[in-house]
Amino acid sequence: MTQCSTCSNTIGLQSSLVLTNSNAHSHSKNAGAKISRLEAELTRVENLIVQLSQQRSRLKKEINALSLTAQLPTEILLEIFRAVTHPTSINDIHQLGLCGVSPLLLGKVCSAWRDVAWTAPLLWADIYIYLSRDRYTVQTQLLGEWLDRADNLPLNIRLSVKAEDELDWVSDPPREVMSQLATYSATWRSVDLFLPGSCYQHIEAIKDDLPLLASLSLHTLVSSSGKRLGMFYSAPRLRSVSLAGYFLSDIHLPWAQFAHLHAETFFLDECIEALRRAPDLVRCQFRSIISGFSCSRFQFPTEPIVLDNLINFQLFSSESTSIHDLLESVTLTSLLQLELDISYGQLFSSDEHVFELFLLRSSPPLQRLSIAGSPILENALLRCLHAIPSLEELQLTAPCDNPVFGLSNTFISALEINQSSGEFLDIVPKLQSFTYEGPASFHASLLLDMLEKRCLKGTEGLYHDTKLTKVSIQTGSHIDGLLKVPVRLMRLKAEGVRLSFATGGVVWC
Numbered sequence: 001m002t003q004c005s006t007c008s009n010t011i012g013l014q015s016s017l018v019l020t021n022s023n024a025h026s027h028s029k030n031a032g033a034k035i036s037r038l039e040a041e042l043t044r045v046e047n048l049i050v051q052l053s054q055q056r057s058r059l060k061k062e063i064n065a066l067s068l069t070a071q072l073p074t075e076i077l078l079e080i081f082r083a084v085t086h087p088t089s090i091n092d093i094h095q096l097g098l099c100g101v102s103p104l105l106l107g108k109v110c111s112a113w114r115d116v117a118w119t120a121p122l123l124w125a126d127i128y129i130y131l132s133r134d135r136y137t138v139q140t141q142l143l144g145e146w147l148d149r150a151d152n153l154p155l156n157i158r159l160s161v162k163a164e165d166e167l168d169w170v171s172d173p174p175r176e177v178m179s180q181l182a183t184y185s186a187t188w189r190s191v192d193l194f195l196p197g198s199c200y201q202h203i204e205a206i207k208d209d210l211p212l213l214a215s216l217s218l219h220t221l222v223s224s225s226g227k228r229l230g231m232f233y234s235a236p237r238l239r240s241v242s243l244a245g246y247f248l249s250d251i252h253l254p255w256a257q258f259a260h261l262h263a264e265t266f267f268l269d270e271c272i273e274a275l276r277r278a279p280d281l282v283r284c285q286f287r288s289i290i291s292g293f294s295c296s297r298f299q300f301p302t303e304p305i306v307l308d309n310l311i312n313f314q315l316f317s318s319e320s321t322s323i324h325d326l327l328e329s330v331t332l333t334s335l336l337q338l339e340l341d342i343s344y345g346q347l348f349s350s351d352e353h354v355f356e357l358f359l360l361r362s363s364p365p366l367q368r369l370s371i372a373g374s375p376i377l378e379n380a381l382l383r384c385l386h387a388i389p390s391l392e393e394l395q396l397t398a399p400c401d402n403p404v405f406g407l408s409n410t411f412i413s414a415l416e417i418n419q420s421s422g423e424f425l426d427i428v429p430k431l432q433s434f435t436y437e438g439p440a441s442f443h444a445s446l447l448l449d450m451l452e453k454r455c456l457k458g459t460e461g462l463y464h465d466t467k468l469t470k471v472s473i474q475t476g477s478h479i480d481g482l483l484k485v486p487v488r489l490m491r492l493k494a495e496g497v498r499l500s501f502a503t504g505g506v507v508w509c
Contacts, residue, residue, distance in 0.1 A: 033262075043274065056155075077113075106123075122153065126155075131160065155190075186209050196220055196221075223459060229246075232251075243262070257282070258278045266286060268326070271289060276307050288316070308333050309334060310332050313335060318344055319344055323342060331358075335364035336364070338366060340370070346377070346405075348376070348384075358386050366391055373399065388430065396438065398439060399435075406475070417505045433468070434471050435470075435473075438475060440473070443480050448489075473500070473502070477503065485501075489508055
């Protein structure tokens with residue numbers, strides 16, 4: 001039994017288990033001293049860790065300084081940074097949100113790279129923002145820092161949203177982002193915006209402040225018909241424009257100074273009106289042409305519109321009538337490349353000669369012709385080819401649902417060389433490349449005879465200045481006379497002809 005030293009009560013504990021006041025004081029004093037020693041040791045170890053970490057960083061810097069990359073002049077390193085920070089595809093932009101490889105990422109590699117990246121405005125002159133609701137606050141903050149680092153260099157801007165999210169941005173536009181960009185409008189050089197039409201009210205202030213703007217792209221799935229976009233009209237250097245989803249009457253632009261035009265989902269009358277407004281076009285592409293008239297009902301010209309500078313013309317339409325109407329409405333005297341793509345209908349007709357008349361009227365020095373989607377009426381096609389002796393490249397893609405309209409012996413024979421004179425017939429004497437995909441009924445030996453004469457110089461071939469150097473024929477049809485095809489094809493390939501030939505599911509070369 002043990003008596004408590006404080007209250008004198010007796011308790012049932014062994015005396016060895018009870019601390020007296022003196023013992024407790026002694027134990028507390030010893031524990032405190034030990035804790036102090038341990039804390040001092042912990043502080044010493046932590047300081048040692050800091051010193052070792054600093055030493056490790058110093059050693060790594062010395063090692064990095066000996067690398068080949070570190071020996072590169074700053075100018076070369078900057079060019080490498082410039083190459084990797086520029087997005088290579090729209091997928092890069094979608095995945096990364098701001099740009100291909102962000103300069104921010106380069107700055108995380110090492111302090112030397114960070115010093116270069118942070119002080120190089122050129123790396124920050126390309127701004128690619130793929131707007132995200134989840135990251136919008138961060139994107140807004142980063143944009144401000146990005147613009148500051150660009151240091152008033154000419155800016156290339158691409159701002160886009162997901163197509164499925166576009167309606168969400170209609171009700172709640174990216175005001176902060178648009179306002180920040182508008183502040184720097186005097187430095188805009190290239191602008192690509194995929195946004196609802198309602199967003200543009202937040203950049204009205206850019207009007208009359210676009211001295212450097214040279215390229216403009218406006219795409220939307222949700223247009224605001226009746227809301228005229230006039231803020232891009234005063235842009236003295238604007239030469240290239242791409243439009244999709246907008247009505248022509250809703251966009252006020254300096255059409256007379258344009259050299260390049262790309263337009264999607266324009267009505268037929270809008271296409272023709274755009275050509276009338278832009279007489280100095282050099283390249284023009286209309287995709288997804290809508291037949292008929294828009295609400296504005298622009299009048300068709302009474303005489304063909306003459307565009308003497310247009311060298312590249314591309315038309316993509318679901319109906320052949322739209323392409324016919326466009327070809328009837330223009331005269332293109334300098335045309336070098338023409339691409340026609342039709343989903344339904346036909347470009348060639350036995351009783352209508354719209355395409356042929358267009359070629360005869362324009363007399364263009366056409367070098368490349370591509371026709372896709374239209375059934376082949378050989379006689380009509382040959383008449384058209386006769387009108388363009390300058391042609392060097394011909395691409396034909398015919399629908400496979402009607403085997404009657406394809407290439408036959410008639411077309412192959414027309415490409416023959418006159419045996420007696422050793423000269424070409426009047427059909428495409430300068431042809432260097434021929435590509436065909438569609439139904440066919442020609443004889444293989446006739447095709448190979450023509451190819452050998454057009455492609456070879458020697459006994460079988462005839463001497464001439466222009467050779468056919470590239471041929472690709474893909475057809476699901478059965479072709480007669482294929483027995484000796486492999487040997488003759490291999491000879492052509494051995495002579496340097498780039499040859500691809502497949503019939504009825506069999507690839508011959």
